[in-house]
Amino acid sequence: MQQSYESPPPPPGSARVLVVDDDPTVSEVVAGYLDRAGYVVDRADDGPTALTRAAAHWPDLVVLDLMLPGMDGLEVCRRMRGHGPVPVIMLTARGDEDDRILGLEVGADDYVTKPFSPRELVLRVESVLRRSRPATGARALSAAGLTLDPGARRATKHGAELALTLREFDLLAFFLRHPGRAFGREDLMHEVWGWEFGDLSTVTVHVRRLRGKVEDDPARPRLIQTVWGVGYRFEPGPGEEGE
Numbered sequence: 001m002q003q004s005y006e007s008p009p010p011p012p013g014s015a016r017v018l019v020v021d022d023d024p025t026v027s028e029v030v031a032g033y034l035d036r037a038g039y040v041v042d043r044a045d046d047g048p049t050a051l052t053r054a055a056a057h058w059p060d061l062v063v064l065d066l067m068l069p070g071m072d073g074l075e076v077c078r079r080m081r082g083h084g085p086v087p088v089i090m091l092t093a094r095g096d097e098d099d100r101i102l103g104l105e106v107g108a109d110d111y112v113t114k115p116f117s118p119r120e121l122v123l124r125v126e127s128v129l130r131r132s133r134p135a136t137g138a139r140a141l142s143a144a145g146l147t148l149d150p151g152a153r154r155a156t157k158h159g160a161e162l163a164l165t166l167r168e169f170d171l172l173a174f175f176l177r178h179p180g181r182a183f184g185r186e187d188l189m190h191e192v193w194g195w196e197f198g199d200l201s202t203v204t205v206h207v208r209r210l211r212g213k214v215e216d217d218p219a220r221p222r223l224i225q226t227v228w229g230v231g232y233r234f235e236p237g238p239g240e241e242g243e
Contacts, residue, residue: 015060015129016040020050020076021091022068026114030063033118034125047071054080061129063121064108065091077108087128087166089121104205109166110193111202127194132166141176143236144223146214148173157214167192168210175224175234184231207232 017039021027024045031041042057044050047068054062062080066073077088090108104111109128112121132153141148145158153169155162164172170192183191185203193202211218227233 014038014040016042016057017125018042018044018050018053018059018062020044020047020062020068020073021065022046023065026065026091029118030121033122034063037122037126039125047073047076050076051079054083054086058084059086061087061089061125061132063089063091063125067092081165085165087132089124089128091116104202104209128166131170131194141173143176143179143234146172146176146223148176162213164210164213167206168213171206171210172214175232176236179234179236182227182230182233188231 017034019027019031019034019041020043021030022045027043027045031043034041042053042059044053047070050062050064062077064073064076068076073090077090080086080088088108088110090104090111092111092113110124112124139150141150146155146162148155148169150173155164155169155172171188174188174192185200188203189200207224208218211221211224215221215223223234223236225233225235
């Protein structure tokens with residue numbers, strides 16, 4: 001049985017961010033910028049300490065370095081996600097695409113490549129947290145056996161709960177709201193991620209992960225179809241609506 005973690009309520013209007021990085025300079029600078037932006041900040045310099053801190057005070061978001069000693073950021077992310085949903089922004093030390101894709105494959109919601117601007121990181125934190133808040137008054141979405149409740153941020157397939165990350169949930173919700181329409185990866189990045197520009201492999205990886213959770217046969221996707229030369233289209237099936 002999964003253990004449920006709850007953190008003490010932070011001051012009004014703030015959120016708790018766990019910063020995990022073994023470089024004390026990076027950790028101190030990031031924590032300082034987040035603190036000045038009004039966040040409650042916890043820090044850890046290795047994986048086991050990060051898990052212990054998270055267990056004591058469950059964070060609203062984790063800024064997680066990929067290259068940690070002993071237990072790397074990928075394993076930390078997997079273990080945290082095993083206990084409960086939490087948005088993760090991964091820090092990668094290199095511009096290597098393989099590193100970025102690995103982070104996205106384990107469910108990171110965003111990534112920032114070192115060296116980075118602390119101000120940019122704070123903006124990314126704000127963006128991810130804003131999108132992670134439950135939507136008030138939003139209508140439930142339903143098609144092809146899938147049901148999404150935006151208020152509860154809960155998704156099911158034929159009644160069975162789907163373990164979706166923040167971005168996967170938003171991506172599926174967007175598809176359900178626009179059935180039968182083809183969108184390019186640039187469109188999806190703008191509409192779902194809120195980015196005007198970025199690495200389009202982010203979209204590709206999230207579509208692949210989402211197919212693995214909603215398709216009966218991810219190798220032959222029926223719902224999220226590839227439109228060659230364009231991008232992707234959600235096809236709920238004959239006579240089915242997206243809302």
